[in-house]
Amino acid sequence: MKKVKLVLTMAALVFSMMLLFSMSALALTDGDWEFQLLDNQVEITKYNGTETNVIIPSHIYNTPVTSISGRNLFPTAVSVTFPSTITKIPPYVCNTSYGQNKILETVVLPEGVQILEADAFHNCIALKNVTLPSTLTHIKGGWYEGAFQGCESLLSINFPENLVEIGRYAFSGTGLIEVDLSKTVKLTSVGSDTFKDCKNLKKVTLGPALVAVGQEMFYNCTALKEVVFTEAQKT
Numbered sequence: 001m002k003k004v005k006l007v008l009t010m011a012a013l014v015f016s017m018m019l020l021f022s023m024s025a026l027a028l029t030d031g032d033w034e035f036q037l038l039d040n041q042v043e044i045t046k047y048n049g050t051e052t053n054v055i056i057p058s059h060i061y062n063t064p065v066t067s068i069s070g071r072n073l074f075p076t077a078v079s080v081t082f083p084s085t086i087t088k089i090p091p092y093v094c095n096t097s098y099g100q101n102k103i104l105e106t107v108v109l110p111e112g113v114q115i116l117e118a119d120a121f122h123n124c125i126a127l128k129n130v131t132l133p134s135t136l137t138h139i140k141g142g143w144y145e146g147a148f149q150g151c152e153s154l155l156s157i158n159f160p161e162n163l164v165e166i167g168r169y170a171f172s173g174t175g176l177i178e179v180d181l182s183k184t185v186k187l188t189s190v191g192s193d194t195f196k197d198c199k200n201l202k203k204v205t206l207g208p209a210l211v212a213v214g215q216e217m218f219y220n221c222t223a224l225k226e227v228v229f230t231e232a233q234k235t
Contacts, residue, residue, distance in 0.1 A: 030060045041066040047073045058083035071096050078105050079129075084112035091119035091145075100125050100150070111135050118145035118167060128153040134160045141167025141191050148174055155200070159207075163187050168214065172196040181207035182230055192216055199223060206230065 027034050032049030035042050042065045044056065054077040058065055064085045071092040074080050080094060089109070095101040097119065106129040107121065113133050118140040121127055127148075132139075139147050146169030148154060154174045159166075163184045168191035171179075177200050181187060184207035192214030195201060201221045205228040218224055 033057065033060065035060055035065075037063065043067040043069060044073075045069055050076045052076060052078040053081075054079065055081045056083050056086075058085045068093050072099075072101065074104070075101075076103070078103055079108065080104065080106075081108040082110065082113065084110040087112060088115040089113060089117060089120045091117045091122075094121055095119070095123050099123070102126055105129060105153075109133050109136070114138065116140060116147040118142040118147055118169075119149075120147045121151060122146060122148070123150040124148075125150060125152050127151045128155065130154065130157055132158055132160050132163075134162060136160050137162050138165040139163070139167060139170045140165070141170040141194070144169055146170040146172050146194075151175070159184050159187075161185055165191075166194055167191045169193050169196065171198065174198055175200050177202055179204045181205060181210065183207070185209055188212065190214060190217060193219060196220060202226065204228065 027036060027045060032047055033044055034046035035044045040063060042060045042063050044065060054074050065083055066085055068086065068090055072095055073093055082089065094104055101124040103126055104124045105126050107127065109132060111133045112135055114135055115138045122145065141147060148171050149169045150173045152173060152175050155177055159181050161183045164186045170191065172193055172195065176198050179195065182205045186209060187207045188209050189212040193216050194214060196216055196219045198221050200223055202223050203226045208230045
């Protein structure tokens with residue numbers, strides 16, 4: 001009898017391990033969401049809904065949603081709200097590497113988000129409403145891969161105090177009219193081509209910690225009339 005119980009216990013343990021492995025390896029679903037379960041964290045891999053106002057859940061089955069993967073996951077969305085459980089916004093989640101998103105207008109980034117990867121919102125040409133959280137530290141860029149590059153409807157944006165990086169091409173080709181970096185007390189440099197082709201840009205205020213800017217930072221900013229240096233910049 002003891003031997004039978006031992007065999008049954010071992011079988012149950014093996015079955016539990018197989019079930020856990022399959023849940024971790026295979027795509028699972030919860031309503032409109034497809035996801036993977038990895039190390040007690042959820043990674044969303046697909047959205048099957050058609051809502052125009054998409055709110056990404058912070059938890060699925062009481063497990064925190066900590067990442068998103070895939071390209072152009074929300075093709076019908078006019079607005080997308082990210083959860084505070086996600087600290088990094090990945091590339092292409094609202095677009096593709098070769099096309100434009102013509103309908104996304106609003107992005108809600110809550111406190112907790114720290115990094116915007118290069119291409120996060122690249123070529124979201126209708127995007128006009130974005131508020132960057134105070135927790136944001138990095139706006140990434142790359143070779144023609146700025147986080148907001150090509151967002152031609154984006155006329156204004158706040159730059160939070162804790163920002164330490166604005167990468168190459170981050171805001172190239174946007175509709176920004178004024179850039180105010182005066183509150184960015186930790187930002188010491190800005191990447192090359194950051195505001196290239198911002199043809200509406202009229203005024204730029206540089207931050208007090210800024211000591212270096214990349215090449216062609218304001219290339220083809222044909223409307224630019226004023227660049228303001230703070231007191232810390234004059235020493």
